[in-house]
Amino acid sequence: MPVRSPFESSIAKPGQGKVVLSLLPPANPSLSTLTYKYPLKLLTRTPGFVPQSASPSASQPVHLYLLTYGGGLLPGDQIDVSITLEPRTRLVVTTPQGSTKIFKTETSPGRTLSDQSRQTLDVRIGQEAALCYLPDPSAPFKDSRYEQIQTFTVDNIAKGSCRSSLCVLDWVTQGRSSRGENWDFNLWKGKNEIWLLDEPTSSENNEKKEKKKLLLRDSLILNDETSASPQAGNNPPRSLIRERTSPHGVIGTLILYGPVFEKLSSFFVEKFTSLPRIGARNWSSSAPAAAEAPQNYDSRVTFTAAHVRAGCVLVKFGAADFETAKDWLGGILREEGSIAREFGEEALLCL
Amino acid sequence: MTADHETYSLQKEVLDLEVRLQNAKARLGQVSTPHSEPEPPLPSDIPFITTSHALLLLSDSALPLGSFAYSSGLESYVAHNKPLPLTTTPVASFHRFLRLSLASMGSLSLPYVLAAYRDPTDLETLDNDLDASTPCPVAQRASIAQGRALLGVWERAFRSTYAPRSGDYVVTDPREQSGIKAVADFSEALKCSMDDVLGAKGHFAPLWGAVCLAMGLDARQTAYVFMINHAKAVLSAAVRASVMGPYQAQSVLASKDLQDMITERIDRDWHTSVEDAGQVVPPLDLWVGRHELLYSRIFNS
Numbered sequence: 325m326p327v328r329s330p331f332e333s334s335i336a337k338p339g340q341g342k343v344v345l346s347l348l349p350p351a352n353p354s355l356s357t358l359t360y361k362y363p364l365k366l367l368t369r370t371p372g373f374v375p376q377s378a379s380p381s382a383s384q385p386v387h388l389y390l391l392t393y394g395g396g397l398l399p400g401d402q403i404d405v406s407i408t409l410e411p412r413t414r415l416v417v418t419t420p421q422g423s424t425k426i427f428k429t430e431t432s433p434g435r436t437l438s439d440q441s442r443q444t445l446d447v448r449i450g451q452e453a454a455l456c457y458l459p460d461p462s463a464p465f466k467d468s469r470y471e472q473i474q475t476f477t478v479d480n481i482a483k484g485s486c487r488s489s490l491c492v493l494d495w496v497t498q499g500r501s502s503r504g505e506n507w508d509f510n511l512w513k514g515k516n517e518i519w520l521l522d523e524p525t526s527s528e529n530n531e532k533k534e535k536k537k538l539l540l541r542d543s544l545i546l547n548d549e550t551s552a553s554p555q556a557g558n559n560p561p562r563s564l565i566r567e568r569t570s571p572h573g574v575i576g577t578l579i580l581y582g583p584v585f586e587k588l589s590s591f592f593v594e595k596f597t598s599l600p601r602i603g604a605r606n607w608s609s610s611a612p613a614a615a616e617a618p619q620n621y622d623s624r625v626t627f628t629a630a631h632v633r634a635g636c637v638l639v640k641f642g643a644a645d646f647e648t649a650k651d652w653l654g655g656i657l658r659e660e661g662s663i664a665r666e667f668g669e670e671a672l673l674c675l
Numbered sequence: 676m677t678a679d680h681e682t683y684s685l686q687k688e689v690l691d692l693e694v695r696l697q698n699a700k701a702r703l704g705q706v707s708t709p710h711s712e713p714e715p716p717l718p719s720d721i722p723f724i725t726t727s728h729a730l731l732l733l734s735d736s737a738l739p740l741g742s743f744a745y746s747s748g749l750e751s752y753v754a755h756n757k758p759l760p761l762t763t764t765p766v767a768s769f770h771r772f773l774r775l776s777l778a779s780m781g782s783l784s785l786p787y788v789l790a791a792y793r794d795p796t797d798l799e800t801l802d803n804d805l806d807a808s809t810p811c812p813v814a815q816r817a818s819i820a821q822g823r824a825l826l827g828v829w830e831r832a833f834r835s836t837y838a839p840r841s842g843d844y845v846v847t848d849p850r851e852q853s854g855i856k857a858v859a860d861f862s863e864a865l866k867c868s869m870d871d872v873l874g875a876k877g878h879f880a881p882l883w884g885a886v887c888l889a890m891g892l893d894a895r896q897t898a899y900v901f902m903i904n905h906a907k908a909v910l911s912a913a914v915r916a917s918v919m920g921p922y923q924a925q926s927v928l929a930s931k932d933l934q935d936m937i938t939e940r941i942d943r944d945w946h947t948s949v950e951d952a953g954q955v956v957p958p959l960d961l962w963v964g965r966h967e968l969l970y971s972r973i974f975n976s
Binding site for chain 2: 513515520537538539540541542543544545546547549567568569570571572575597599600601602603604626627628630631632633634638640641642
């Protein structure tokens, strides 16, 4: 029987990463686990930012940078990150390499599903802990295939201000617009789920017994529906995804949950409900026939924001291009100020 | 030249003979006794009649679900795409919407219909998961209102026939029994969770699957009627929103294109699990969500 090396990594598969953030007394955030394997790279930093928060339990946020070699994913690459936030910790996750590039999948006859790139993120957030995940968008290149599943599990026992908090941004662009790409990929699937867990997050190994309830599922499937057809000879129309996303060049979702983001949630909902009515007219005879709305970001970005379930706020937006969406979102988050106050200006790195 | 003329005269003669033959046949029919050609016997295929009857009830546009109050985003779509570019006609723009709407219905709701039909025991989880997957209050309200209406129609009207408490007719099919029980259990859960924000809601898609099961429809019919009812609701909204006229709407409804489109969507999502159900038309969420922003509205969604 071979002797196992004591230095052997506990992570067996390439692309896997594991992070556990705990709080040492009195209030020192510390990474009790941090492992990763090629092509994934995880870097962390504690900037020493003290949250100017009303909540007395707020601890210093730790930054986690998600990196991949080459700044993108090749066909067959699988990234699998699991993060645990123990109670009262705060984590900021960003992607400092710019948009996640999804490279082309070769169209050979023997193509299998494993040729697509895949990314899973599984985050468990304890009581009073908060996650701020504002990454760059995903940029699927022509002919690429990609799937991502992001699961966030929050503690359902805690109520009121002891609840977990999370802010998750997920957006996808039309590809390399400078090269004329306009939703030319084969498949992009993105799923975000929030689960309510009725047992303490510390019980890790008996996952079968845990009682979970789905709080939110936001699933987007952009599929050109060509792979299913057996006749590879005739070229099917490649404009299906474009037709379904038109007139937008970038599509995104922002999910807000928990006490830390309560103000930001209300701010978004308020902004949405106070938008000018569509098709409104000024009926007074002296006014010009059609009152033109001033051109600002709110009119260039089509968005909705609404309370969906149990205090969850879902913001969905679409814009003509990445820059417009980025300026709009960054503008709102900076104007409201919660993120900068609670996590520091650096959390808005990607915006 | 002569050959052409000859063909023409021969064709004329054939036509003339055909007309004479028909006339002779008609006269023979009048003079001969009516029993000379017996009518085919009345078909007595009872199970076929029963399922067709249920099918006709559920596909009836007079089924009181209140579907006429919802345009499924059409009204908002029209407002968001105004004015149309000169190259696009309103009807072409509507066809695009119908295509997108059916695709979205197939990918997002149809898996829940089929899941509830195939295993109705966990209707409550399906209801919760669909509620969690519905991104905006406008769509949630529309789905819940129609789902509860369907539950009401089942309990007040259909149940006495399809699941009688007493009488000669007893439901023997175990699948139908499971559907009936699931709807009854769900209705009970719905009454108990009126004030629970995360309790049972009564979404339309899973209830449709369970009610169709209880009434003995097969899976294919359940899916097809679900999709065509959606198409009917959108087309009816289009008529009332002055996008097209009623005859034009009926011709779209009857068209081979629509039939093919529905079949294609059902085939594509026949095996999609509810975990993989998702939105394929992201702007649709925006249009439906922004329905609340319209200055004037004639629909609830």
